[in-house]
Amino acid sequence: MKLVTFEATPGTQQIGILEGEEIAILDGAANPAFASMLALIEAGDEGLDAARAAQSGAKRIALSEVRLRAPLPLPVQMRDCLTFELHLRQARARLMGKEPDEIELPQIWYDQPIYYKGNRFSVSGPEDEIIWPKGETRLDFELELGAIIGKGGCDIPASEGVNHIFGFLIFNDFSARDHQMMESAGGLGPAKGKDFRTANAMGPCLVTRDEIGDGSGLTMIARVNGEEWARGNSSSMHHSFGRIIEHVSRDEVLHPGEFLGSGTVGGGCGLEIGRFLEPGDVVELEIEGIGVLRNRIAPERR
Incomplete structure (x- = not known):
């Protein structure tokens, strides 16, 4: 459904x-x-x-x-992971002036899913206008697959993780890159780079697991003003949702209604390709089997 x-x-x-x-x-x-x-x-x-x-x-x-x-307007909790290697390599390469294959990733990224906790009160839905954060010059989109927990638990094995998923939706993790880069220098974060009002766009629907399986093998596309900027596939996640759930639930209780993000698919944000959003842009994210999540950027910078 x-x-x-x-x-x-x-x-x-x-x-x-x-x-x-x-x-x-x-x-x-x-x-x-x-x-x-x-x-x-x-x-x-x-x-x-x-x-x-x-x-x-x-x-x-x-x-x-x-x-x-938004299908779930107020998630119980939000965690967004970083599971696509190409995205991490390309984003860091762009920031460091290197080639993606020159980027050395920390071993912990391969060993376990890494994630941050987002602002569950900053959720927006289909067709909602996305504000332009104050002082920002590099507003960005991020093409992600989101999962909603249906059955809670603690110390859930990866082999059982998918059975704890209620369904999947599209997630656009709008990011204020100026703020994010400033915050990362302090060793914590992200905070204002991710948590601003309307930043967490979700939709257009929540597709139950019986229709979409474990979330793998789905074509993912991003368009800005009708022009395709990115295309990828969820099968390139290094850590599956089962593995994510195993790690997050270690010594910690997961509850129904919690949100887990896949992280950005390779090439799925402006930072990776050196193109950022402008006031009035229309961003469309499409994921196979789910639909299209469309949002317009505010017409003026703040």
Whole structure:
């Protein structure tokens, strides 16, 4: 199923099942599991079974009559990894004036997934305008695959990790590169480089695992103003989502509704190719089996 959170009237959110150009509405008054996307996730397999059973008889509303929001507007937690070797090599090479094959990566990157924790309150959705952070000159996009945890746990083995995933969505990790580079010199971060309002764009829908498997083998494309800037495939992740879940859950409890990002696919950001966004640009990220996440950059710099 392709699940969405939407507003038919401003300020009132509902969830439903995307069916082409229509949404089958899941009635929260009929089943508390349909009250929100988080409620559905927390309801587990029973909630999904109930949604499937309700789909055929559900009321429909045209997609053109609603505003899609981020599928999970307020994740329980956000962690974004860095699992694509080509992205890391190309980004560092661009910053250091070297060739990608000249970049030496730390052994820990190969040994375990590395990640940062993002601002779960800075989530935006499809068609939302992305603010231009104050003083920034190099605003960038990042083409990523995101996973939402459906079943919690601690010390989850990699072989069982995929069974803890509820579904997948597209993630655009908008980044303020000036701020990010300044912060990285201090040995911590990222902070303002990543956490500004609207920075974490997600959508357009949350595709359940039964439709998309473990998230591997998916074509990933980024376009700016209709021009293709990047193309890659999720199969080039060095660490799988199963391995990510194993590492994150070591001595730590994962909860339903947590977000895990794949990191940027190789070539999937402006930093790697020396091109950055401009005010008014339209950024479209497309991932096979999920759809297109579209956002417009604010028309003026702040």
